[in-house]
Amino acid sequence: MSRLSQTWNQHVVKKENKALVLKTIQERAPISRATIANVTGLNKGTVSSLVSELIDEKLIHESGTGKSSGGRRPVMLLLNETAGFTISVDLGVKSILGVLTDLRGNILSEKKVRFKQEDFDEVLALLYQLIDGLKNDAPESEYGIVGIGIGVPGVVTMNGEILLAPNLGWKKVPLQQILFDHYKVPVTVENEANAGAYGEKVYGVGQMSNELVYTSISIGIGVGLILEGKLYKGLRGFSGELGHMTIEKDGPNCRCGNQGCWELYASEQALLDQAEADGFKDATVEHLIETADQGDAKAIQLLENVGDYLGVGITNIIHIFNPEQVVVGNTLRQAEKYIMPAIERRIEKNAIGFNKNDVQLNVAKLQNHSTVMGMAAFNIEKFFTETGNEPVIH
Amino acid sequence: MSRLSQTWNQHVVKKENKALVLKTIQERAPISRATIANVTGLNKGTVSSLVSELIDEKLIHESGTGKSSGGRRPVMLLLNETAGFTISVDLGVKSILGVLTDLRGNILSEKKVRFKQEDFDEVLALLYQLIDGLKNDAPESEYGIVGIGIGVPGVVTMNGEILLAPNLGWKKVPLQQILFDHYKVPVTVENEANAGAYGEKVYGVGQMSNELVYTSISIGIGVGLILEGKLYKGLRGFSGELGHMTIEKDGPNCRCGNQGCWELYASEQALLDQAEADGFKDATVEHLIETADQGDAKAIQLLENVGDYLGVGITNIIHIFNPEQVVVGNTLRQAEKYIMPAIERRIEKNAIGFNKNDVQLNVAKLQNHSTVMGMAAFNIEKFFTETGNEPVIH
DNA sequence: TTAAGTTTGTCTAGTGAATAAACAAAGATT
DNA sequence: AATCTTTGTTTATTCACTAGACAAACTTAA
Numbered sequence: 055m056s057r058l059s060q061t062w063n064q065h066v067v068k069k070e071n072k073a074l075v076l077k078t079i080q081e082r083a084p085i086s087r088a089t090i091a092n093v094t095g096l097n098k099g100t101v102s103s104l105v106s107e108l109i110d111e112k113l114i115h116e117s118g119t120g121k122s123s124g125g126r127r128p129v130m131l132l133l134n135e136t137a138g139f140t141i142s143v144d145l146g147v148k149s150i151l152g153v154l155t156d157l158r159g160n161i162l163s164e165k166k167v168r169f170k171q172e173d174f175d176e177v178l179a180l181l182y183q184l185i186d187g188l189k190n191d192a193p194e195s196e197y198g199i200v201g202i203g204i205g206v207p208g209v210v211t212m213n214g215e216i217l218l219a220p221n222l223g224w225k226k227v228p229l230q231q232i233l234f235d236h237y238k239v240p241v242t243v244e245n246e247a248n249a250g251a252y253g254e255k256v257y258g259v260g261q262m263s264n265e266l267v268y269t270s271i272s273i274g275i276g277v278g279l280i281l282e283g284k285l286y287k288g289l290r291g292f293s294g295e296l297g298h299m300t301i302e303k304d305g306p307n308c309r310c311g312n313q314g315c316w317e318l319y320a321s322e323q324a325l326l327d328q329a330e331a332d333g334f335k336d337a338t339v340e341h342l343i344e345t346a347d348q349g350d351a352k353a354i355q356l357l358e359n360v361g362d363y364l365g366v367g368i369t370n371i372i373h374i375f376n377p378e379q380v381v382v383g384n385t386l387r388q389a390e391k392y393i394m395p396a397i398e399r400r401i402e403k404n405a406i407g408f409n410k411n412d413v414q415l416n417v418a419k420l421q422n423h424s425t426v427m428g429m430a431a432f433n434i435e436k437f438f439t440e441t442g443n444e445p446v447i448h
Numbered sequence: 449m450s451r452l453s454q455t456w457n458q459h460v461v462k463k464e465n466k467a468l469v470l471k472t473i474q475e476r477a478p479i480s481r482a483t484i485a486n487v488t489g490l491n492k493g494t495v496s497s498l499v500s501e502l503i504d505e506k507l508i509h510e511s512g513t514g515k516s517s518g519g520r521r522p523v524m525l526l527l528n529e530t531a532g533f534t535i536s537v538d539l540g541v542k543s544i545l546g547v548l549t550d551l552r553g554n555i556l557s558e559k560k561v562r563f564k565q566e567d568f569d570e571v572l573a574l575l576y577q578l579i580d581g582l583k584n585d586a587p588e589s590e591y592g593i594v595g596i597g598i599g600v601p602g603v604v605t606m607n608g609e610i611l612l613a614p615n616l617g618w619k620k621v622p623l624q625q626i627l628f629d630h631y632k633v634p635v636t637v638e639n640e641a642n643a644g645a646y647g648e649k650v651y652g653v654g655q656m657s658n659e660l661v662y663t664s665i666s667i668g669i670g671v672g673l674i675l676e677g678k679l680y681k682g683l684r685g686f687s688g689e690l691g692h693m694t695i696e697k698d699g700p701n702c703r704c705g706n707q708g709c710w711e712l713y714a715s716e717q718a719l720l721d722q723a724e725a726d727g728f729k730d731a732t733v734e735h736l737i738e739t740a741d742q743g744d745a746k747a748i749q750l751l752e753n754v755g756d757y758l759g760v761g762i763t764n765i766i767h768i769f770n771p772e773q774v775v776v777g778n779t780l781r782q783a784e785k786y787i788m789p790a791i792e793r794r795i796e797k798n799a800i801g802f803n804k805n806d807v808q809l810n811v812a813k814l815q816n817h818s819t820v821m822g823m824a825a826f827n828i829e830k831f832f833t834e835t836g837n838e839p840v841i842h
Numbered sequence: 843t844t845a846a847g848t849t850t851g852t853c854t855a856g857t858g859a860a861t862a863a864a865c866a867a868a869g870a871t872t
Numbered sequence: 873a874a875t876c877t878t879t880g881t882t883t884a885t886t887c888a889c890t891a892g893a894c895a896a897a898c899t900t901a902a
Contacts, residue, residue, distance in 0.1 A: 061489045062464045063860055064888050067456040071888085074455065088850055095455045097890050102851060119897095125849025126897040209802060217802060265683040286675060288770030289659040292802050295767040300798070301697045303713070303760050312763060312798040319697070366697050369706060373689040374768065376682030404694070404706040408603060408611060408686050457889055458859050465860085482879050491861050496880060513868095519878020520868040 068104075071096060075104045076438055079114055079131055080158075086120060086128030105131065112137050112196045113438075133158060138197030140433035141188045143181070143204045144246065144425040147172075147221045147273060150180060151422070154188040155430045157200075157437070159257050163191035172222050182236070200437040202233055203242040203429030205249035207276070212291050214243035220309070221273055240440075242432045246270060246425050247294060250418070251278025252285055253428030254381050259419035263378040267371050268424070269296075271364065271386035275317040278428075279375070297321070301366050320363035322385055329356055343389050354392060361393030365400025372401065372409045383418030390417050462498075465490060469498045470832060473508055473525055474552075480514060480522030499525065506531050506590045507832075527552060532591030534827035535582045537575070537598045538640065538819040541566075541615045541667060544574060545816070548582040549824045551594075551831070553651050555817075557585035566616050576630070594831040596627055597636040597823030599643035601670070606685050608637035614703070615667050634834075636826045640664060640778075640819050641688060644812070645672025646679055647822030648775050653813035657772040661765050662818070663690075665758065665780035669711040672822075673769070691715070695760050714757035716779055723750055737783050748786060755787030759794025766795065766803045777812030784811050 071094075078090050085093075091101045108114045115134045119127040135158040143152040148170070154163040165184050169177060181204075189199060206229070208219025214230025233241040251268030254260040260268075266280040275297030279286040287293055297317035298310045305314020318324055322339055329337040332352060334345075346353035368380055386393065398415060405413075418424045465488075472484050479487075485495045502508045509528050513521040529552040537546040542564070548557040559578050563571060575598075583593060600623070602613025608624025624637040645662030648654040654662075660674040669691030673680040681687055691711035692704045699708020712718060716733055723731040726746060728739075740747040762774055780787065792809060799807075812818045 061468065061860095062456075062461040064458075064461075064886085065860095067458075067461055068888060070456045086850075098851070099853075099891085100889055102853095103888090122898050123849070124847085124899055126851080128850060281675065281680060289772045289806050290770060290802075292770040292806070293768065295770070295800060295803065298767045298800060299693075299764045300760055301694055303695045303708075303757070310800050312767075312800065363697070366694055370693045373692045373706075374687065376684060376686035376689070378683045406689060406692060406704050406706065408684075409689065412683050412686070458857080462859060480879075485880095492880070493862085493882080494860055496882095497859090516869050517878070518870050518876085520870095520880080522879060 071100065072104045072107065073439060075101060076108060076113065079108075080133055080438075083132045084117060084120065084130035086130055088128055090131075134196075135160065136193065136195055138195050138200035138437065139192045140430050140437075141185055141199055141202045142426045142429035142433060143184070143202070144249075144422075144429070145177075145181065145204050145206045146246075147207055150177075150184055151426055152184045152188055153423075153426050153430065154191050155427075155434075157434055159427060159430050159434065162193075163188055172224075174222075174224055174227060177222075178232070185233075185237070197437070199237075199239050201240045201242060201433030202237060203244065203249075203433045204229060204233070205244055205246040205425040205429050207246045207272070207274075209292055209295075210243055210245050212287070214241065216243065240433075240436060242429065242436065244429065244432060245276065245278070245291075245294070247276030247278040248285055248287070249278070249426075249428030249432070250276075250383050250424035251280050251381070251428065252431050253420055253424040253426070254383065254418055255280050255283075255428075256431040257420060257427045258424060259381055259416045260379050263414075265375065265378045266381065267375055267377045267379070268381045268383055268418070269364075269368065269371075270384040270424075271321060271382060272384040273321060273323050275321050275367070276384075277371070281375070296367065296371065299367065299370065301363075301370070316363070316367040320360055320367060324363070325356060325360045325386070328359070329353075332356065339385055339388060343392075346389075346392060357389050357392035358396045360386070360389075361396025362400050364393060365397040366404075368397055368415070369401055369404045372405050372413050376409050377413055379414045379416060381416050381418055383420075383424045384422075387417050387421070465494065466498045466501065467833060469495060470502060470507065473502075474527055474832075477526045478511060478514065478524035480524055482522055484525075528590075529554065530587065530589055532589050532594035532831065533586045534824050534831075535579055535593055535596045536820045536823035536827060537578070537596070538643075538816075538823070539571075539575065539598050539600045540640075541601055544571075544578055545820055546578045546582055547817075547820050547824065548585050549821075549828075551828055553821060553824050553828065556587075557582055566618075568616075568618055568621060571616075572626070579627075579631070591831070593631075593633050595634045595636060595827030596631060597638065597643075597827045598623060598627070599638055599640040599819040599823050601640045601666070601668075603686055603689075604637055604639050606681070608635065610637065634827075634830055636823065636830065638823065638826060639670065639672070639685075639688070641670030641672040642679055642681070643672070643820075643822030643826070644670075644777050644818035645674050645775070645822065646825050647814055647818040647820070648777065648812055649674050649677075649822075650825040651814060651821045652818060653775055653810045654773050657808075659769065659772045660775065661769055661771045661773070662775045662777055662812070663758075663762065663765075664778040664818075665715060665776060666778040667715060667717050669715050669761070670778075671765070675769070690761065690765065693761065693764065695757075695764070710757070710761040714754055714761055718757070719750060719754045719780070722753070723747075726750065733779055733782060737786075740783075740786060751783050751786035752790040754780070754783075755790025756794050758787060759791040760798070762791055762809070763795055763798045766799050766807050770803050771807055773808045773810060775810050775812055777814075777818045778816075781811050781815070 087101050091098045117130050117132045120130045135156040140155050149168045151166045153161045209217045216227040230241045230243040247270035250270050260266040264283040268278040270276040277294040277296040298312050298315045300314045301316050302314030308315040342353050420427050481495050485492045508525050511524050511526045514524045529550040534549045543562040545560045547555045561574050603611045610621040624635045627635040641664035644664050654660045658677040662672040664670040671688040671690040692706050692709045694708045695710050696708030702709040736747050814821050
């Protein structure tokens with residue numbers, strides 16, 4: 055007979071409490087045992103014992119004494135951020151960006167390669183090369199590389215298979231399996247917008263929000279949903295296809311099969327197509343922004359127009375989710391100066407009061423690092439919850 | 449200092465395990481202690497002890513022996529469904545529907561009143577009258593009325609205040625507080641579509657789905673979201689305003705302030721307005737269906753047209769949430785014969801393959817009882833989790 | 843300077859919930 | 873009739889947490 059759900063016993067209690075102590079240290083370090091006990095509600099003795107195990111596992115360490123508040127001085131605890139490292143990668147359409155991070159998400163090394171040929175085997179070779187390079191940059195440590203995470207612009211299943219990455223022309227690539235077989239460390243493959251959402255939630259502009267929608271505006275539009283503080287993925291991981299939400303019911307056909315999709319009006323592709331039609335030759339986002347900065351009315355108009363269409367979709371998002379925060383990320387974020395006011399005007403004009411008053415609109419704080427940092431956060435979280443209680447590997 | 453999160457100790461363990469045993473009995477009764485141990489993974493002794501407490505609390509009872517499978521015959525356990533009762537109400541725009549249910553959701557009594565005057569005080573008087581009537585119908589029991597739940601067509605805060613019910617013309621009505629002060633039992637006030645979603649999930653067509661979107665198509669459109677098996681409410685409970693999702697970016701103005709809202713094309717109001725324009729005098733949904741049943745091409749066309757627009761919005765829903773199931777409920781559900789094929793055609797034509805293949809489209813199984821049964825489910829769940837471990841009241 | 847009070851962190855005894863294993867009861871099978 | 877199975881209870885044990893005592897280290901006030 056199959057196990058229905060979680061049962062509770064002392065082992066689970068200890069594991070959960072230990073994870074809670076670790077998380078508290080992660081979030082509030084430097085912090086003393088006494089403060090942890092206060093903050094978590096756990097007994098002082100319990101905290102002492104769990105902390106001592108965490109020290110034995112090299113996940114945290116003591117760091118001198120803090121200031122007295124009228125009694126014995128507290129011993130401050132710090133996360134042992136160099137106990138292990140993550141390799142976190144944003145596998146984009148034209149380039150691969152990879153970082154080596156410690157367990158606090160500090161970037162120790164960063165590498166980027168551009169490519170034109172999107173053939174899978176060639177990109178995989180570049181990916182291996184980039185990962186190997188980052189791996190070489192990692193200092194000696196207790197746990198070594200604790201995880202490799204790849205954010206990809208496509209539909210990813212729960213077990214890290216890329217079902218479809220339209221802009222790369224890839225179908226059914228079991229990337230997680232391939233990388234695990236090659237490196238023998240935990241591998242996470244996730245949609246680029248999902249990762250971006252998590253990156254902004256953990257390290258970026260969304261640290262205070264538990265209901266956050268991240269919009270990745272690039273060639274197409276991807277959306278990552280943080281609901282109740284966690285990434286929401288839908289039944290099989292395919293949620294967030296909001297780029298293919300119809301905003302014009304009899305609009306033009308999209309290659310996805312639908313009509314009037316949001317990304318036909320509000321993406322980088324839409325912007326460049328319109329620019330082309332308006333007489334800009336071989337326009338790029340960067341070029342259009344420059345031209346706009348020089349006061350070109352046509353370019354300004356183009357950018358503001360995309361912003362307005364973004365506002366239409368974001369208004370829908372606000373109505374659908376009643377989020378605390380909507381974050382605009384990826385390449386079009388660079389046109390912040392022109393698109394954000396346009397989005398705000400549209401929201402102000404069209405959104406329902408209750409929902410509108412709750413929501414904050416922001417540009418991705420991590421800039422082009424939202425996705426890599428999200429993958430880093432996934433890697434770190436996985437390590438702390440899954441292997442955090444295992445004995446030290448040497 | 450504020451408590452950050454749940455800490456785990458023996459008390460919590462016991463409470464959770466007891467709730468798990470109760471839930472298992474709820475879902476699989478009649479069931480033996482041995483089977484519960486197998487299914488939950490708990491030790492036989494633990495189950496025995498928890499079961500004996502639940503029996504003492506009159507929440508369950510033994511009911512003879514079951515069939516032997518080669519050994520001692522098992523003692524079967526049943527939920528004591530008459531240990532208490534719920535009063536669950538669908539407070540609609542033109543009528544109030546109320547039911548008295550036992551703890552399994554069986555309806556013991558049902559009352560309905562219609563009203564025209566939407567003045568709050570008059571409706572409240574009717575509501576009191578209806579609740580009092582149902583209360584009188586409740587048999588003597590251990591726990592009496594364990595909860596009163598009201599589903600309302602409007603925006604409801606986390607603490608049961610109706611912020612706005614446009615079709616009733618109500619604003620800022622603290623209904624939960626008012627009813628609690630009057631009846632002194634736990635009161636739940638929830639949006640009608642949220643309740644409908646939960647009703648279909650627990651007692652209706654969605655019992656197998658953990659990712660379910662319920663669309664309540666009536667004068668307007670409301671949407672209830674079941675994500676990861678639970679009702680999703682957004683930051684402050686205002687999610688699911690999908691009726692005000694733009695599906696035509698430069699469409700007509702909606703009274704909500706937005707443009708081209710879905711409910712301007714796909715609601716009962718939209719249908720009736722169009723019927724009027726097409727020469728039907730004082731049309732009602734029932735009348736249009738009858739006319740269509742008699743083969744009137746115009747009426748059929750009107751209904752199929754609404755179905756097609758419903759399909760546009762539901763396609764968006766499928767892209768946004770990757771749900772397992774989309775359920776069509778409330779009044780327009782009656783036109784099932786005409787609208788469902790139209791919705792299906794639109795989905796077939798426009799939705800993305802991955803998401804389309806995952807999703808099931810269904811009509812609400814509970815018909816016009818989705819909302820009341822959802823409220824019953826809320827009441828029962830609240831009783832079992834919050835008061836399930838309290839001593840018996842007499 | 844001394845005494846009293848505070849804060850931190852450890853240690854010990856005790857509690858309570860779960861588990862494993864033994865056991866009794868009640869049936870099926872051969 | 874003897875043996876095997878299944879169910880449900882009982883008993884002994886384990887283990888994580890808690891309360892409270894205690895020592896160490898510090899501040900404050902007389």
